[in-house]
Amino acid sequence: MSDQWRKRWQEGRIGFHLQQAHPALLRHWASLGIANRTKVLVPLCGKSLDMRWLADEGHPVLGIEFAPEAVEQFLAQRSTAVSRYRQAGFTISRQGNVELWCGDFFHLHIQQAAEIGAFYDRASLIALPPATRQRYAFHLAQLVPPGAKGLLISLSHPDGSAGPPYSVPKSEIENLFTPNFTLTFLDEGSPDERGRTESVWALERRGPRL
Template identity: 80%
Template sequence: MSTSWRQRWQEGRIGFHLSQPHPALLEYWPTLGVEQGTKVLVPLCGKSLDMRWLADAGHPVLGIELAPEAIAQFLTQRQTPVSRYTQAGFEISRQGSVELWCGDFFHLHIRQAAEVGAFYDRAALIALPPATRERYAFHLAQLVPPGAAGLLVSITHEGEGAGPPYSVPDQEVAQLFTPNFRVTLLEQGSPDERGRTESVWSLERRGPHK
């Protein structure tokens, strides 16, 4: 995945990027009951403006992104100071309350995510090929504590196997996350002009015996 993902950013083929926060984030995040000050994990974050919205809403943000081009573009959106350092093989850039970790999400250890109490996935699951999605769902479950709430946006479309964004059927979303999360379908949209249909989910990390 890493080569094709980097190539997309280098060539500017990032049709999954929105020029404003995602409508589902604005509508449904407040319903999750995530307290202000709770750190939010954003896997495969790209240069998403959703991170700005979360930060402005009072959440420290931990974004993980493989492509340094994406991080550089995010940081230039605001003329505010950036501090940079290295930890556990990640190149980290901090701007305000947003931390961007450049590296492989699967290399993020639970120690690095110790302060995380919520998560947001608008473009991570749908960026992964089928063989990697189960690994992703399991790793996410290891990184967030019991009770952690999250919002997930998935996509279905006719181009089976074509992506990213890949088509992830609702049944697969439920199958991937139900072992470790309480999964609730919040909204199922209508197909857009490209035949893509978005579904919005709330996830809550289960405890050991729930």
């Protein structure tokens, strides 16, 4: 799966990338009531401008991305100085209020995510095949503390198992996250020309860490 995504970045096949912050993020983030300066985890972040928006709102951002091409393209968007170092298998680049950790999300440990208090998933879940989605939901639950809140933007489409982006219906989201999170369905967009429909969810981590 990681090789597949790396190839997409190398070939520039990144139609999922938006040239502005996602409208659902602008519409719903404030309603989560996340305190200013809360550090936000953004798994499989790509070069998303959503991270710039979160940072401009006062949140330190920790983005995890496998493809170094995505990291470098994000950093090149601004001329601000970048500091770089390595830690536990990750190459880390810090630019302003944003840290980008280049490596495997599933290798991120609780100790490395100790300051995380919120999370944002715009296209992580839908980038993963079915078997890996279960692992993703469990790992996310391990990384964030009880009470941590986040926004999830998912996608469903009529193409069955085709992807990425994969179709993840509401019922699967509920099955994946209900064991460890309280879910609130926020809204759903209109289908695009390919029949793809986005859904937006608020999540809150329940109970003790696993």
